[in-house]
Amino acid sequence: MNKIVMIDESLCIGCGQCVEICPKKILFLDLKTSKCKVSDETKCGKAQCCEKICPVKAVKIVK
Ligand code: SF4
Ligand code: SF4
Numbered sequence: 001m002n003k004i005v006m007i008d009e010s011l012c013i014g015c016g017q018c019v020e021i022c023p024k025k026i027l028f029l030d031l032k033t034s035k036c037k038v039s040d041e042t043k044c045g046k047a048q049c050c051e052k053i054c055p056v057k058a059v060k061i062v063k
Contacts, residue, residue, distance in 0.1 A: 004061065011058035012036045026039045
């Protein structure tokens with residue numbers, strides 16, 4: 001269970017915008033489900049670019 005990068009997969013539409021913008025390259029799309037996932041959330045810089053760019057508000061960064 002993630003504690004920093006929270007992704008609500010029921011909302012995610014797999015647009016990939018958060019994946020592209022993440023400076024730490026820790027977000028990726030699961031090719032089978034087209035849902036966003038996070039690899040190593042401990043590398044997250046918590047600048048919330050992903051949260052701001054997500055069109056459906058599926059990402060939340062817990063500070
Ligand atoms: S807050 Fe920044 S570093 Fe953390 S997952 Fe989002 S885009 Fe990546
Ligand atoms: S920006 Fe939002 S909808 Fe798009 S892939 Fe990321 S979490 Fe999913």
